Amino acid sequence: MERPLTRNIDPEREPNDLVGYEKAGGYQAVRKVLKDFSPEQVTQLVKDADLRGRGGAGFSTGVKWSFVPMGDDAPKTKYLVCNADEMEPGTFKDRVLMEGDPHQLIEAMIVSAYAIQASVGIIFLRWAYKLCEARLRRAIAEAEDAGYLGKNIIGSDFSFELAIHSSAGRYMCGEETGLLNALEGRRATPRAKPPYPQISGLWGKPTIVQNVETLCNVPHIVNNGAEWFKGLSRTEEGGTKIYGVSGKVKWPGTWELPMGTPIREIIEEHAGGMQDGLRLRGLLPGGASTDFLVEEHLDTPMDFASIQKAGSRMGTGTIIVLDDQSCPVGVSLNLQQFFARESCGWCTPCRDGLPWIQGLLQALEDGKGCDGDLDLLEQHTKYLGPGLTFCALAPGAMEPLQSALKYFRGDFERHIRERACPWR
Amino acid sequence: MLSKKERQEILKEIGHYPTKRAACVEALKLVQKHHRWVSDEAIQEVAEMVDMSPADLDGVATFFNLIYRRPVGRHVILLCDSVSCWLLGCGYICRHLSERLGIGLGETTADDKYTLLPMACLGTCDHAPALMVDEDLHQDMTAAKVDELLEAYD
Numbered sequence: 001m002e003r004p005l006t007r008n009i010d011p012e013r014e015p016n017d018l019v020g021y022e023k024a025g026g027y028q029a030v031r032k033v034l035k036d037f038s039p040e041q042v043t044q045l046v047k048d049a050d051l052r053g054r055g056g057a058g059f060s061t062g063v064k065w066s067f068v069p070m071g072d073d074a075p076k077t078k079y080l081v082c083n084a085d086e087m088e089p090g091t092f093k094d095r096v097l098m099e100g101d102p103h104q105l106i107e108a109m110i111v112s113a114y115a116i117q118a119s120v121g122i123i124f125l126r127w128a129y130k131l132c133e134a135r136l137r138r139a140i141a142e143a144e145d146a147g148y149l150g151k152n153i154i155g156s157d158f159s160f161e162l163a164i165h166s167s168a169g170r171y172m173c174g175e176e177t178g179l180l181n182a183l184e185g186r187r188a189t190p191r192a193k194p195p196y197p198q199i200s201g202l203w204g205k206p207t208i209v210q211n212v213e214t215l216c217n218v219p220h221i222v223n224n225g226a227e228w229f230k231g232l233s234r235t236e237e238g239g240t241k242i243y244g245v246s247g248k249v250k251w252p253g254t255w256e257l258p259m260g261t262p263i264r265e266i267i268e269e270h271a272g273g274m275q276d277g278l279r280l281r282g283l284l285p286g287g288a289s290t291d292f293l294v295e296e297h298l299d300t301p302m303d304f305a306s307i308q309k310a311g312s313r314m315g316t317g318t319i320i321v322l323d324d325q326s327c328p329v330g331v332s333l334n335l336q337q338f339f340a341r342e343s344c345g346w347c348t349p350c351r352d353g354l355p356w357i358q359g360l361l362q363a364l365e366d367g368k369g370c371d372g373d374l375d376l377l378e379q380h381t382k383y384l385g386p387g388l389t390f391c392a393l394a395p396g397a398m399e400p401l402q403s404a405l406k407y408f409r410g411d412f413e414r415h416i417r418e419r420a421c422p423w424r
Numbered sequence: 425m426l427s428k429k430e431r432q433e434i435l436k437e438i439g440h441y442p443t444k445r446a447a448c449v450e451a452l453k454l455v456q457k458h459h460r461w462v463s464d465e466a467i468q469e470v471a472e473m474v475d476m477s478p479a480d481l482d483g484v485a486t487f488f489n490l491i492y493r494r495p496v497g498r499h500v501i502l503l504c505d506s507v508s509c510w511l512l513g514c515g516y517i518c519r520h521l522s523e524r525l526g527i528g529l530g531e532t533t534a535d536d537k538y539t540l541l542p543m544a545c546l547g548t549c550d551h552a553p554a555l556m557v558d559e560d561l562h563q564d565m566t567a568a569k570v571d572e573l574l575e576a577y578d
């Protein structure tokens with residue numbers, strides 16, 4: 001099984017320095033695109049490979065890039081921003097890539113910047129990811145010394161400088177336009193779209209914001225082609241995916257597997273299944289803001305289309321497992337507490353609705369729930385739904401709630417009837 | 425209240441950005457590097473340096489989880505309370521920490537040594553429960569590890 005993203009990664013030792021990375025075939029993609037490809041050809045290649053965004057939204061990367069104005073009439077300054085603000089609860093895969101192979105991300109950014117002719121790159125990194133920061137800074141310095149970053153990269157006409165911005169901490173910085181506002185020294189509230197960042201992003205210039213894992217696929221697609229990339233997958237969608245599992249399983253962790261590996265295989269074979277004495281009640285397939293799936297869905301392939309058909313979203317592809325000794329109401333409360341706390345406060349449904357929902361769930365957990373509370377919660381999942389809020393934070397928050405009410409309604413009702421949490 | 429050296433550090437940082445206000449978050453972090461937290465006085469002085477109104481800068485400062493607008497102790501404990509850590513028992517770790525330190529979330533010990541704050545997902549969910557003390561990540565926490573850890577910091 002090919003593992004292009006993690007083949008250089010060994011957590012037992014230091015990551016490859018530049019020399020080691022080059023020996024392992026690194027920076028060949030940079031040489032290749034500068035020599036043999038026009039920028040548009042790189043974008044077309046990424047489109048042909050059907051690389052979907054691995055930050056949560058799953059949008060086609062090549063299509064996203066194709067909206068960036070190109071040519072002599074395009075703005076001279078364009079930005080490529082790597083969204084390394086991994087903060088979706090239950091998600092821990094970008095950390096693995098940055099700590100394990102920092103040069104891979106740097107090469108990915110150079111190649112991707114070439115495709116859109118961006119002159120400035122910024123890695124927007126979690127403050128908490130201190131080891132990533134140290135390793136990336138060292139790798140950037142090495143790349144600059146070797147002429148892979150800066151003016152006239154390895155003697156070509158293409159110039160690209162790369163910097164790291166260490167975030168001051170807020171979930172909304174992971175939202176594309178919130179991130180841009182944070183970089184501009186503003187509160188990370190979202191922006192209206194249109195205009196889309198590809199047209200008017202950072203300081204009004206064309207900007208592509210792309211997830212770490214998505215970017216890391218680009219050099220490999222350049223080196224091996226679109227058909228190769230599609231061939232790595234078990235389903236229609238191309239490539240491999242870094243899947244993760246957390247919760248009360250035997251071996252929580254991350255694994256690079258073919259896109260479309262079934263949920264059951266990830267949880268049972270790679271994560272070892274549930275800890276002894278526990279049963280699986282449900283799972284969030286891709287982080288906190290995805291709908292619960294249950295036992296009947298375990299054979300679903302983990303790709304964007306299949307998980308959507310099952311009624312959820314693949315999101316980040318890191319699975320959170322709910323065991324039968326953890327209370328579904330408690331888990332829902334914990335999730336809504338997170339979303340309520342992280343709401344940026346810009347729009348009313350999110351700012352006022354989420355704390356209201358948190359309060360209702362707290363009352364249920366404390367045995368003070370009333371008949372009608374569940375209907376009220378359901379109404380809120382509609383009020384805070386897609387299209388009714390300024391960004392996707394609140395609709396994302398409603399995904400685990402609406403599905404918990406669907407699959408675990410009996411447990412919610414018991415809290416009301418028994419005036420206590422049956423799990424305590 | 426900023427020393428000449430601190431002002432120079434901030435001015436140097438401002439020089440790296442296309443606009444002055446883009447540097448304001450880094451400027452606030454530099455204030456914290458020297459003073460641990462950002463006071464109203466610091467807001468006034470930094471606002472002037474980045475051509476923002478104090479209210480505007482305060483709006484940015486209060487938005488971010490890791491910019492402290494109240495005094496914090498010598499060491500800040502960031503305890504993850506997101507879903508995977510919750511499933512793996514961060515509630516228990518929190519109660520144990522509270523008991524050992526004699527403070528609740530959001531509070532600082534009387535000797536000014538530790539401030540205890542909740543934090544959203546630290547991105548190490550396969551090693552839950554997790555926490556950070558200053559820039560150090562601590563994983564797979566147990567009550568025993570908490571006790572060890574509290575001794576390890578001055």
